[in-house]
Amino acid sequence: MxxxxxxxxxxxxxxxxxxxxxxxxxxxxxxxxxxxxxxxxxxxxRPLPLSLHIQGFNISHAASRFAAMTKPIYNAVVRHAGSKPCAVFVPSRRWARLLAADLLALAAAQKRPGRFLHARPDLVQPFLKRLSDKVRNYVIPAQNRVPSY
Structure with a gap:
């Protein structure tokens, strides 16, 4: 501008x-x-208090830095936010999608696939058509999935 x-x-x-x-x-x-x-x-x-947590990484290669940041981001979200809303800033929409999928995979690996799902599965079902199969499996565990016809 x-x-x-x-x-x-x-x-x-x-x-x-x-x-x-x-x-x-x-x-x-x-x-x-x-x-x-x-x-x-x-x-x-603000109506809700805001806390800011910054963690830096001294890795110059972008893809390597992103890979190194995923697990610490997951741990920070779980530790600082719990079930409250939080924002994680990444440089692009592509990285936001990759990070979201990685965070869901980490939650599933800890046997908590619904950790970030704070809505009833039937309310989320209409939006699942827009998600890739990879992400859909993390969002709604198979035992809670509503069949789509």
Whole structure:
């Protein structure tokens, strides 16, 4: 967007909504906003408290880093979130899908295939048609699966 603004010679107004950011000032500077044009709600005004946990990995090869991060991400989600909602940020939609499948596989390996399923299986059934067979088997264990016709 900044590149487009520089090419057309006009300012572009950006309105962004997100989770509270720890580095909102840095993000607003990167977007080219002055201090008066940006606002960030403090995490303490959220209806649900927000806690932030960051774990870094010093592996330069992206695929190797992703493979090394999967198990620690699973452990962090289980330890810090439990049954509460959490967000894990990854660089792309593809990585989000891969990570979701890996997290479901890790839960199944610990004999907890429904660990992340907080809905009745019959409510999830209509959405299963969109999932690949690999993911579908982790989401609903065979004994709880509603047959689809």
């Amino acid at each position: 900044r590149y487009i603004a520089s090419q057309i010679g006009r300012s572009i107004r950006i309105v962004a909504l997100s989770l509270p950011l720890a580095d909102a000032r840095d993000v607003s500077q990167w977007l080219g906003c002055n201090a008066n044009a940006s606002f960030n709600f403090h995490p303490s005004v």
